[in-house]
Amino acid sequence: MVEDQTPRIGVFICHCGTNIAGSLSVADVVKYAQTLPNVIVAKDYQYMCSTPGQTMIKEAIAEHKLTGVVVAACTPRLHEPTFRIATREGGLNEFRFEMANIRDQNSWVHMHDWDGATAKAKDQVRIAVAKARLLEDLTPKSVPVEHAAMVVGGGVGGIQASLDLASAGIKTYLIEQTPSIGGRMSQLDKTFPTLDCSQCILSPKMVDAGRHPNIILKSYTEVESVEGYIGNFEITLRRKARGTRNAAEMEAAGLKGSGCNGCGDCTSVCPVIKPNPFEFGMAPRKAIYIYHPQVVPLQYTIDFDACVKCGLCKEICGPEKAAIDLDMVDTFEKVKVGCVILATGYDLIPIEDKTEWGYKRYENVITGLEFERLICASGPTGGHLIRPSDGVTPMKVGFVLCAGSRDNTGGSSKPYCSRFCCMYSLKHAHQVMEKIPGCVPYIFYMDIRSFGKMYEEFYYRIQNEGAKFIRGRVASLQEDPVTKNIYVKAEDTLLGRPVTVECDIVVLAAAIKPKADAEHIRQMFGISKSQDGWYLEAHPKLNPCGTTTAGIFLAGVCQGPKDIPDTVGQAEGAASAASIPIHKGEVELEPYFAQCVESLCAGCGMCIPQCPYKALSLKSLDDGRQVMTVTEAKCKGCGTCGGYCPGGAIKMQHFTSPQICAQIDAFLLGGLGGEQ
């Protein structure tokens, strides 16, 4: 530990190969640093982050009895941890390290201004040294982590993440807003490129999730509010009024009766018929319903918007089960978890907004998801693909790829690739050729993106099976008013001429977008989004499962378009990442929290409502005086209170007023270094 003494600063300047040294004079910056007050040693090295580079820091600390270390290199997001450890290993408190970002914020942006970049690097080093002179020893704080996790979203990603967490011995709440888990994958007929039956490979996982002793499955439930921080999230759940209770719920409510066993007697007597959203409205369901026979949990749900409360269901359910409660209301419960995984999935864009394709206007234009239901043996047509207009089996099927994807025209269109449409359209083409002898699929594409394992091979297979590929975006679909056939107009960019193909039915591979309530969930959990609306990962390459909010992780399409293998892979990654702090039992928090200087605090309490994290409160001292106190684990060190306090009684650790003033002085007073 450093005794109270005159600061002794070491400055280390990194070449970063030619990333920095190619755009500014490192030698000049070193020479300049040596002239700065309190700088004892200034050196440069090819790669400061390398082992010799770090050793250089450690040795300098011992040799020159340094009190502070400045490294001028890349961004703290990349190597601050590296240099902090080097500082600690050299015998200094790790928070006596300061970084000047002369790469991302200098050499990379001023690549063609040698003198300007060199001068700016000198400024940056001078500013960093000014702060380093005032750095203090700090100790990170540890908080305990609740031995439980929550997964929001019960699609294949959420199911996989829950199973992994639960199997690792962690109590896991799996939250699903619809009555059954399964998500999009349960709506698919087959999966590419293996042509497995989607439901067949998914349902074992659904069943496992439903009966795993460590998984607390909350279907028909939504997240109402979120409080707390990593290790200690307090989450309020809204259990939507389902109208039925299962055995456990009957017992918990202290009611007599065995509860819903999924017998379905109720649905047979229900007089209200509504479109089934699971089948995209192409099949009916009753007001008391399950989506499909393989739902988990197998428990009926009443659509109270449609229910006429005739009571027939309750009557037939009988007093022995007594599962139905027509007066049920939403209930709330609070659960405490250490980490959360978001797996909220996707919707299709409203493809009817692309009016040139006439979806919802032309009966025989459907989406890829509707095709899945129509080709699925458990779907509304028993797996017979038919034209919605007349029930006739189509012999020419058009597929419009990139329908709203890779499209910069604005509105509902998305500039990004939705990543699975090429592959599922190839699969669709295979399915129509397999199920309908003589049926010809016409695939209109920009590029076929078959990038995964065995995907390209699948593409060749479909070509060899006889699918027609036309490279060109579809300009418009025109319905023949009499036959209801669809004329597909496109430019064949390989032939260099326009083509029109008359098809019996056309399938739009519509782009995907975040769920409608994704934004609300994002704000509740306090995570960021990328400009396209998907949840933002902590790092696109090196931390794809984490977020910038500690303790919140991402799985599946909510983070960006991806297919089932990628979703499952990310879910397992997220589960693994989330289990680390839970198994460790505690997390270390950066000691950047605010501190109340009690001798200066007037106890006015004006800072308390300013805090976005509810980290501040008032306490009484022994002498009866009121002062503010900080719940350090909740504090994110944002500095709002510190800037607000009229008495200057709040100290922001590692960003104290003297430190920041010294940096400003160093910048504005130039070479004077703020000393004179």
Next chain:
Amino acid sequence: MATHMEHSYAFFLGCIAPNRYPGCEASAIKTSAKLGIELLPLKGASCCPAPGAFGSIDLNVWYAMAARNLCLAEEMGKDIALICNGCYKSIWEVNHKLKHNDELRDGVNEVLAEIDMQYKGTINVWHLAELYYDDKICGVKKVADSVTRPLTGTKVAVHYGCHLMKPQKDRHFGDTENPMWLEELVGALGAEPVQYRNKMQCCGAGGGVRGYDLLHALDITNEKLINIKEAGADALTEVCPFCQLQFDRGQVEIAQNFGKKYNLPILHFNELLGLAQGMTPAELAIDLHAVDCTSFLEKIQ
């Protein structure tokens, strides 16, 4: 003529209406008068100029000539109303561009200074059909109320035309792939608007195609006529004299070149409205059309 109606506009005639289809011009003035819209002569107006013929060759000439027409209306202190999609493309779009691009406006004003004119950007440009549809000016109900001889029992196909509706991002008509507002206006006259395949396809004439490659233009027109006939239409209505020319005289040329006869009456919406307001075919110069409209006229007797 003193202004005595609620709404008055500088009436930009264009070239084709006065030279080829005087009925378009006459019906616009007569039907508007019955709807409280006064069309005042825009004296000294030139060609719009044609967006394909001029715009494709020299944009600066296109800007300057259109701006001169706009200046004439600015001097009158009136918004422009017009009845041709090509004129709409030129006059509306140049007005829009000059209002939003200082550099372009300065350049155009440099040219206009030679004839002591200056574009100020003080007026708006409207297609008469959109004024009919606009509830603040007229509205479908007022159009329906003006009808004295409903076109009941007739099936009328609608052609919007490209220059009116597109490019979508520069226009304000909402859906340009399946618009229905002209159908609403046709319905207000008592006729049944019919939908046909590829409704938004070009008439074939625009963009200089008719001038450059007549057979190609007629091929497009022919496809449209097939689709319209298939839907059982008794007549086609449009809001552009150039589309009208292509559909009307084009039928004669199609008969000559392809040997196909359609005998489909082609009526500008204003002519159709005039008939519904009880005017005679002669008043509306419908007898000057290349395709005989008798079959349609008999249906509405």
